[in-house]
Amino acid sequence: MVISGSCAACRHRRKRCKPNCVFKAYFPADNPQKFADIHKVLGARKVGEFIESLQASHYSQSQCQEAIESLSYESSCRINDPVFGIVSLLCALEADLHKFKNQLDIVNKEIEALQATDAVLPTNQVAAPEA
Numbered sequence: 001m002v003i004s005g006s007c008a009a010c011r012h013r014r015k016r017c018k019p020n021c022v023f024k025a026y027f028p029a030d031n032p033q034k035f036a037d038i039h040k041v042l043g044a045r046k047v048g049e050f051i052e053s054l055q056a057s058h059y060s061q062s063q064c065q066e067a068i069e070s071l072s073y074e075s076s077c078r079i080n081d082p083v084f085g086i087v088s089l090l091c092a093l094e095a096d097l098h099k100f101k102n103q104l105d106i107v108n109k110e111i112e113a114l115q116a117t118d119a120v121l122p123t124n125q126v127a128a129p130e131a
């Protein structure tokens with residue numbers, strides 16, 4: 001049974017979507033997977049409480065939207081990697097960062113060595129004849 005006009009959260013839970021539904025602004029009906037992932041990891045009640053706490057703390061609508069997007073991303077990471085979740089991605093990025101810093105250090109040392117070599121090599125400039 002599809003309830004027309006319902007948000008993805010209410011459709012997923014097979015409930016009537018009321019005009020004051022806390023999920024409606026964040027879980028449009030055309031993206032049911034977004035709510036399904038969050039619901040699977042956190043549960044609808046906690047997500048609803050989280051949204052209400054954001055609104056009670058006077059976060060703007062766009063900040064609440066960002067928070068839900070973040071939660072959605074974290075939930076999908078947790079589903080893809082139940083043990084480490086988003087931490088596996090953060091560890092991979094941290095390893096990349098470490099690798100790139102090491103490469104940058106090597107390149108900077110090569111530049112310093114070349115500059116030092118240029119400093120001791122004679123220049124191609126010809127001295128002006130003395131008058």
Ligand SMILES: [Zn+2]
Binds near residue numbers: 011017021024
């Ligand atoms: Zn709803």
